[in-house]
Amino acid sequence: MAHAAIELEHVHVTYRTRDGLVEALRDISLRVEPNAFLTVVGPSGCGKTTLLKIVSGVLRPSRGRILLFGEDLSQARLEGKFGFVFQRPLLLPWRTAMGNVALTSEIVAKQLSREQRLERAREWLGLTGLQGFEDKYPHELSGGMQQRVALSRALSFHPQILLMDEPFAALDEITREAMQGELLKIWARIRSTILFVTHSIAEALLLSDRVVILSHRPGEILETLDIPFERPRAELLRGQKEFVELVEHVRSKLRGPEGQLG
Amino acid sequence: MLRAVAEGFHALAQRRTLGSLLVFLAFFLAWEGAVRLFHIRDFLLPTPSAIAVTMYQKRLYLLEHSVPTLVAIVLGFVLAAVTGFVIAVGVAYSRWLNEISYPFLVTSQVIPKIALAPLFLVWFGFGITPKVVIAALIAFFPIVINTAKGLTSVEPELVQFMRSLGATWHEIFFKISLPWALPYIFAAFKISMTLAVVGAVVGEFVGSDKGLGYLVMYHHITFETRLMFAGLMALSIIGVALFLLVVLAEHYLLSWQASIETPPETM
Numbered sequence: 001m002a003h004a005a006i007e008l009e010h011v012h013v014t015y016r017t018r019d020g021l022v023e024a025l026r027d028i029s030l031r032v033e034p035n036a037f038l039t040v041v042g043p044s045g046c047g048k049t050t051l052l053k054i055v056s057g058v059l060r061p062s063r064g065r066i067l068l069f070g071e072d073l074s075q076a077r078l079e080g081k082f083g084f085v086f087q088r089p090l091l092l093p094w095r096t097a098m099g100n101v102a103l104t105s106e107i108v109a110k111q112l113s114r115e116q117r118l119e120r121a122r123e124w125l126g127l128t129g130l131q132g133f134e135d136k137y138p139h140e141l142s143g144g145m146q147q148r149v150a151l152s153r154a155l156s157f158h159p160q161i162l163l164m165d166e167p168f169a170a171l172d173e174i175t176r177e178a179m180q181g182e183l184l185k186i187w188a189r190i191r192s193t194i195l196f197v198t199h200s201i202a203e204a205l206l207l208s209d210r211v212v213i214l215s216h217r218p219g220e221i222l223e224t225l226d227i228p229f230e231r232p233r234a235e236l237l238r239g240q241k242e243f244v245e246l247v248e249h250v251r252s253k254l255r256g257p258e259g260q261l262g
Numbered sequence: 263m264l265r266a267v268a269e270g271f272h273a274l275a276q277r278r279t280l281g282s283l284l285v286f287l288a289f290f291l292a293w294e295g296a297v298r299l300f301h302i303r304d305f306l307l308p309t310p311s312a313i314a315v316t317m318y319q320k321r322l323y324l325l326e327h328s329v330p331t332l333v334a335i336v337l338g339f340v341l342a343a344v345t346g347f348v349i350a351v352g353v354a355y356s357r358w359l360n361e362i363s364y365p366f367l368v369t370s371q372v373i374p375k376i377a378l379a380p381l382f383l384v385w386f387g388f389g390i391t392p393k394v395v396i397a398a399l400i401a402f403f404p405i406v407i408n409t410a411k412g413l414t415s416v417e418p419e420l421v422q423f424m425r426s427l428g429a430t431w432h433e434i435f436f437k438i439s440l441p442w443a444l445p446y447i448f449a450a451f452k453i454s455m456t457l458a459v460v461g462a463v464v465g466e467f468v469g470s471d472k473g474l475g476y477l478v479m480y481h482h483i484t485f486e487t488r489l490m491f492a493g494l495m496a497l498s499i500i501g502v503a504l505f506l507l508v509v510l511a512e513h514y515l516l517s518w519q520a521s522i523e524t525p526p527e528t529m
Contacts (some may be wrong), residue, residue, distance in 0.1 A: 021409040079428030090420045094441050094518040
């Protein structure tokens, strides 16, 4: 069997805080196949961000094992393997859109000349629909555009794995839906592995191949769903009966037997 | 470079609107008028016009004493900027350094540095050194505090991302942290430049035979109020010019910030 891009085996995470020990994640096991799109959905404080930190090696799990393409995380070379997109764009305000995108290749692709890096940045900005905005500074761009720059920055060095931490949560609904469509289009072209985290059920179902439902603290996997809808997926999907039913199913799962949302 | 400086002047000119200039002018007119109207005696408060005439007549004398003061201010500021920056980097990146240096930093601010001036005279002698040291000592604190604050305000997620790319400490510092802190640093530079002027003059009060501080003290003793004012004016001109120089440098280096509404808070 081919190796999964990301594999978590019985991962537990316990934090030590001022109030004592906090169990963030409990017995998480999941597989993300290469070039697949997996989304973790759950309420705020379910440890979604912790999960991303574990996968990217920022945090060590208290127990359990993480494999990246079959290699133990602690032994793997992680440099340049991950692209990150956060909830906030976190752009450098003194760099233009193009300069911000070029930042990552300045670290990862030092063999390229400055011109080549900027050329590459320009291409990525074009791919994310920002043609003509290359020389704009972040404060001259809208929230959605800033997030497009952040996406271009994360993709421009061809990371094997893209980690996305609620990237569209801070956007207004219309922009968010447009961005979701863009992301699917881009992903269809680049086909890298995406681990996406969100608290929006519809977003998870619309984007992913597979959805992992995480419970409120401690984060535990409630269910793993394979999403049946054919690609390319259109906006129309949102209105379809199967989609609406699946949203309702996930919602009831998250609500739990006690009828509470975390 | 020249264009940026020109743009800087332009921006300054726009900000210093005609209105505030008129108010400034009106202040001197009121002063002139009041002195004449109430027949205030010259040794108490000379008119601005009389001061201007004195400044012109004694221009070489004033220039001769401006140079050592200017040198002391600039050297004091540079010393403060360099040591302040180095300490700030240490404080920002080392918790241990942060903890041990904090009491020293605060104490160094609580002690009235003016009271240290006679001591520095004993230590460093009767030259430029005590002036520079006092100027630096007064000026370095805002630089430490602000630079450290700027460096530690960098988004941790961004730093994580850079680390995950394999960026070295050096790369993160120069590509992210330092430019991130630059607005904070310049906010401190502006305060520190004015403080350096105070420091240099205090040094000249205590023990010096040249400089504008000395000149003001000397003519205080000889009861020549006009010359005291002439010295003060020269000091103000130097202080304002140096401040504007910092503002121009800021404008040149942080041109991206010009159109953003909210600059970072100071101190």
